[in-house]
Amino acid sequence: MGMSDADSCAHLQILSQSEYRILKTIVRQILPGASEIQGLDLAQRIDSALAPASRKFGQDLKRLLFVFEYGAPLLGFTLKQFTQMSPEEKDRYLSGWERSHLSFKRMGFQALKRLALAAFYGSDESWNVIGYPGPWLNKGYPYDYQGKGIKTFPRN
Amino acid sequence: MIIKVKESKPSREIETDACVIGSGAGGAVMAKELAEGGLKVVILEKGKRFTKYDFTQKEREMFPRLYEERGLRTTKDQSIIVLHAQGVGGTTLVNHNICFRAPEFVLRDWERRGVKDISPELMASHYEKVEREISVSSIQPEEVSRNDQIFHRGAERMGLGPKRFFHNRKDCIGCGFCYCGCSYDRKQNMALTYIPKAEAAEAEVLHSTEAQVIEKKGNRVTSIVASQVNGTEGQRFRIRAKRFILAGGGISTPALLLRNGFGRLNGNIGRYLTLHPILANIGVMPEPVHFYEGIPQCEYVDKLSPSDGGGYLLEGIGAHPVLTSLSIHSFGRKFEAAMKEYNYFTVHYVMVKDRPQGEIRVSKNGTLSIHYRLHKKDQESLRQGMKLSAQVFFSAGAKKVYLNHVDAAVLDHPEEIARIDRLKIEANRMVLYSAHQLSSCRMGSDPKSSVTDSYGKMHAIENLYLSDGSIFPTSLGHNPQLTIMALATRNAQFLLRNNS
Numbered sequence: 001m002g003m004s005d006a007d008s009c010a011h012l013q014i015l016s017q018s019e020y021r022i023l024k025t026i027v028r029q030i031l032p033g034a035s036e037i038q039g040l041d042l043a044q045r046i047d048s049a050l051a052p053a054s055r056k057f058g059q060d061l062k063r064l065l066f067v068f069e070y071g072a073p074l075l076g077f078t079l080k081q082f083t084q085m086s087p088e089e090k091d092r093y094l095s096g097w098e099r100s101h102l103s104f105k106r107m108g109f110q111a112l113k114r115l116a117l118a119a120f121y122g123s124d125e126s127w128n129v130i131g132y133p134g135p136w137l138n139k140g141y142p143y144d145y146q147g148k149g150i151k152t153f154p155r156n
Numbered sequence: 157m158i159i160k161v162k163e164s165k166p167s168r169e170i171e172t173d174a175c176v177i178g179s180g181a182g183g184a185v186m187a188k189e190l191a192e193g194g195l196k197v198v199i200l201e202k203g204k205r206f207t208k209y210d211f212t213q214k215e216r217e218m219f220p221r222l223y224e225e226r227g228l229r230t231t232k233d234q235s236i237i238v239l240h241a242q243g244v245g246g247t248t249l250v251n252h253n254i255c256f257r258a259p260e261f262v263l264r265d266w267e268r269r270g271v272k273d274i275s276p277e278l279m280a281s282h283y284e285k286v287e288r289e290i291s292v293s294s295i296q297p298e299e300v301s302r303n304d305q306i307f308h309r310g311a312e313r314m315g316l317g318p319k320r321f322f323h324n325r326k327d328c329i330g331c332g333f334c335y336c337g338c339s340y341d342r343k344q345n346m347a348l349t350y351i352p353k354a355e356a357a358e359a360e361v362l363h364s365t366e367a368q369v370i371e372k373k374g375n376r377v378t379s380i381v382a383s384q385v386n387g388t389e390g391q392r393f394r395i396r397a398k399r400f401i402l403a404g405g406g407i408s409t410p411a412l413l414l415r416n417g418f419g420r421l422n423g424n425i426g427r428y429l430t431l432h433p434i435l436a437n438i439g440v441m442p443e444p445v446h447f448y449e450g451i452p453q454c455e456y457v458d459k460l461s462p463s464d465g466g467g468y469l470l471e472g473i474g475a476h477p478v479l480t481s482l483s484i485h486s487f488g489r490k491f492e493a494a495m496k497e498y499n500y501f502t503v504h505y506v507m508v509k510d511r512p513q514g515e516i517r518v519s520k521n522g523t524l525s526i527h528y529r530l531h532k533k534d535q536e537s538l539r540q541g542m543k544l545s546a547q548v549f550f551s552a553g554a555k556k557v558y559l560n561h562v563d564a565a566v567l568d569h570p571e572e573i574a575r576i577d578r579l580k581i582e583a584n585r586m587v588l589y590s591a592h593q594l595s596s597c598r599m600g601s602d603p604k605s606s607v608t609d610s611y612g613k614m615h616a617i618e619n620l621y622l623s624d625g626s627i628f629p630t631s632l633g634h635n636p637q638l639t640i641m642a643l644a645t646r647n648a649q650f651l652l653r654n655n656s
Contacts (some may be wrong), residue, residue, distance in 0.1 A: 030487040053226045058522070094487060099562055106562075106584035107234045114237075114482060121477035121495070122216030130498040132448070133476050135213030136331050137339055 009044045013051035014058040016067075022049065022065045023112075025083045029090050031115045037125055045119040060116075064108050068097075076103075166381060166394035172198045172360075175380055175397040177367045177412070180246020181640040182624035183403030184346035184354065185286070189648030190401075191357035194378040195300025195655075198360050199351075199380050202404075203242030205363040206249065206347070211337030213480040218336035222250055224407070229513075231528045235583035236433060237482075238526060238590045239335075240405055244363050245347030247405065248637060250335045251591070252453045252473075253323040253343055255292045256634035257283050257642075261462035261467055266629045270601035272610040273646070289353075290324040292638075299328065304443065306502045307472035308644065310552030311457050316544075318455045332474045346423045370400075370416040377620050399619040399651070403644075406593030406626045407516060414518040415595070416590055421616060424607050429514030430631035431528055431590035435538055436473065436483040436505045438558040439549030446501045448474045457515040458584060459537075459544070460509055460599050460633045466533050468508045468541040470548065481586045483625065484558050485565035494558060500605065502554065506541030509633030510534045516596050535581040546573045592636050597626040613649040614642070623647060 007021045015023065024043035028035040034042060050057050069082045072093060078085065082093060097109035120126045127134050158640045163515050173195035183199065190502050203222075204210075212218060219227030222241050229238045241247040260276045267274050282286045286292075300308065311318040324344040331592050334343065341348060355361065362382070369381040371394075386392045400411045410426040427513070453472035461467035477498065484494050509608045514528035530538070550570040557567040562585045564575045579585070600606025605613035614620045623644045632639060 031492060032488055033492045049220075049226075052220070053228055057225075057228055091488060098485075098487070102199075103233065103583055110584045110587065111234055115486060117481040118216070118219075118478050121216070121481045125584060126477060129492075130495050132498060135333070137213050 009047075010039065011044060012047050012128070013041075015047045015062070018092055019062055019065050020044070022069045022083055023047075023061075024064075025090070026068065026094075026112055027116045027119075029087075030113055031120055032130070034120045034126065040120075040123075040125050042116060044121045045117045045123075048118065049115075060111075064111060068108065161434050166379070166392040168391065168393045170198055170393060170395045172196045172395060172397045174198070174401060175200065175395045176333075176401045176403055176623075178202075178246060178379065178403035178405065178408070178624065179244045179351060179363075180241075180346060180403065180624065181637045182405075182644045183246065183401065184248075184350035185403050185641045185644035186403060186621075186648050187359050188350040188354035188357065189645060190652065191354045191359040191653075193648070193652040196358070197354065198362065198397070199354065199477070200365050200367050200380070200395070200410075201242075201244050201246075201361060201363045202366040202385060203244065203246075203363065204242040205361070206213065206337060208339050208341045208423055210454045210652050211333070211339045213331070213336055213339060215336060215476050219311070219478075222337060229526075231431075231526045233583050236431060236528060236588045236590050238407070238593065239432070240407055240593060243347075244351060244361060245345045247591075248343075248345035249347065250338050251345075251373075251635070251637060252334050253325050254453060254635040255287065255290075255322040255324055255365060255638045258639045259460060259462070259634060260631055261460075261465075262630065262632055265465060266599075269629045270606075270630060271599050272601075274610070279642055279646070280636045282645040283638060285645055286638060286641040289371040290349050290351075290641075292324050293328050293330075294322050295320050295451060295454050299451055300454045301330065301332070301447070301452070301472070301474060303443050303447035303474050303502050304454035304472040306439075306552045307504060307548065308447065308455050308548075310548035310554075311455070311470075313551045313602055314548060315543075316457045316548070317459050320455050321453060323451070325451070328451060332449050332452055333476070334452050336476075339381060342620075347574065362393065367404075367412060368415075370412070370418070372617075376618050395476065399621065401621045401623050403623040405624050406596045407524070409622055409624055409626045410516045410596045411518055411524050414516065415522050418614075422603065422607050424598070424605065426516035426518075426596050428512035429516055429526070429528065429596040430510045430512050430592075430594045431514055432592040432631055432633075433510055433530065433534070433538065434505050434507045434589040434591065435542065435560050435586055436475070436503055436589075437542060437545040437549070437560050438480070438483060438554050439502045439504075439552070439554035440497050440500050440558070441553060442500075442501050442555055445502050447503050447504075448476050448480075450474060457544070457548075459541070464533065465630065466509050466511065466537055468506050468537045469633065470544055471505055471507065473503050483560045485562045502549065502552070504545045504548065506538060506545055507633075508534050508537045508541065509631050512583055512595055512630065514596070524562050527582075530581065538586075539576060539579065539581055543573055543576045544568075546576065562586070585586050592625065592632070594625040594631050595634060597622050597627045598629045599627045600629060612647045621647065621651065
């Protein structure tokens with residue numbers, strides 16, 4: 001698939017190396033900016049998050065990655081596998097799944113997107129990007145409701 | 157006849173008057189009322205016993221700990237994310253504390269369906285009792301979040317008459333992390349209210365303990381076999397009781413019954429499920445809102461329709477990055493740019509009072525699946541709710557709307573709202589949630605069309621009661637915790653009266 005060493009991972013719990021590479025490519029298309037953050041491996045984080053869950057979720061993901069990677073020729077889009085497409089082709093392919101008239105493709109797209117979003121936006125790395133202050137524990141109270149109206153939580 | 161007995165060598169045998177399975181709104185109330193009524197009560201709860209120190213205010217950590225299937229549960233077609241908490245206190249640990257009495261037209265409808273003693277007049281005293289126990293009060297004007305101030309402004313300008321919620325919090329500090337558990341013990345959930353009172357009346361709580369096998373002889377349940385879960389060494393219990401109360405919620409209660417063969421006794425178990433589908437829309441304001449701060453839900457507009465039993469509520473809602481991100485369509489740089497406007501977001505949700513279109517199924521190997529398809533009339537409610545939401549956003553001054561639909565992901569101008577009329581309302585073109593799973597073992601007078609009688613006792617079984625949202629004859633249209641608790645109060649009194 002033309003992948004480099006950077007596209008392998010030594011700490012996988014449920015995905016194979018090839019499944020990991022497919023997932024990493026998908027996540028890169030869904031969240032390109034996040035994928036550029038050094039040291040942040042969202043595909044590996046998804047693998048870790050699913051490991052303690054019911055086996056069903058891991059099996060479903062493996063099946064979905066297989067269909068996503070090898071389904072393009074079968075589903076009439078192109079003869080290439082997903083990971084072999086150009087960035088523009090990948091975008092069109094993903095968009096085709098997102099808006100498809102076939103419900104299983106829309107379902108597959110949403111499942112992959114949700115995993116990517118939960119992996120990124122649940123993490124401290126994303127909070128700096130979007131300006132979210134994160135938990136308030138140990139930072140004091142954000143509001144004072146004692147008849148003085150709403151106060152804004154002090155920000156950095 | 158014993159319906160099903162799996163391999164089980166329980167290490168502890170327990171004898172009790174009443175065994176309650178589940179400690180949420182239905183189970184905790186039933187346990188407390190029965191214990192105070194003089195019965196010896198054992199409560200089984202699959203989840204852990206959390207304290208405020210367990211709640212880290214991080215979605216990534218709290219979803220796996222607090223929600224069923226680590227927060228990954230969806231309908232079979234993945235079109236609806238199904239949120240249901242586990243832990244002592246059940247979903248009251250994570251709900252938004254909204255306290256509604258059931259709309260009068262709903263209780264009248266339930267009466268027409270053959271449920272006895274359910275009129276608003278008869279239910280009033282049960283509601284009053286519950287409201288005292290959990291400290292229900294109106295959200296005060298100075299407590300309204302910035303997000304809901306914007307919602308109020310938009311709705312008021314349109315003449316929609318927004319109303320403020322009642323809630324069960326005391327001295328809330330407005331951190332906005334309700335769905336991750338309350339780190340300050342301000343939410344008056346079951347773990348802080350009813351459960352301690354049940355324990356004071358000598359009820360025993362076995363947490364991290366899952367009821368698995370229902371043993372039955374003739375038309376009586378004789379015992380329940382339960383196992384410790386959550387990584388602890390798997391001790392097994394057999395609880396023998398005079399009566400059993402299932403209160404695991406609209407998914408777990410029918411699932412337990414179906415896994416134990418009760419589907420052969422009553423074909424309605426798991427059917428007629430409603431989910432109160434929720435769709436979140438996002439407006440983008442010219443000024444920062446920080447919509448995730450403050451009480452997450454303060455105001456609403458009621459668009460329920462007593463004439464056809466459907467309709468919806470439009471509400472303001474605060475949420476944190478993971479849940480928020482799921483409601484924005486598109487992907488790539490465009491998506492990431494949208495999320496960078498996060499602090500300018502103002503968010504609504506549309507909650508539909510849905511028809512009974514769902515079903516809980518359990519496969520031969522015990523795997524649960526939730527089947528659901530939106531009724532055409534409910535699709536229309538969702539569409540109308542999306543339109544009204546967009547109108548309220550623009551009326552409040554939003555500069556654009558991220559609509560929760562893949563084919564109209566951004567509306568830049570009020571004139572574009574008309575596009576919503578042409579959208580296909582079908583699975584996975586929108587991201588929907590369910591926080592209320594109801595009516596999957598509904599009450600009624602006729603065993604051919606219901607699972608329990610008017611007081612939650614399962615038809616044809618002498619000593620098995622249900623006490624959660626599964627017994628609602630229809631969906632409610634409003635947040636259900638208060639009605640689940642009021643019904644549990646009423647049914648506990650009935651059970652105690654008929655104790656002999």
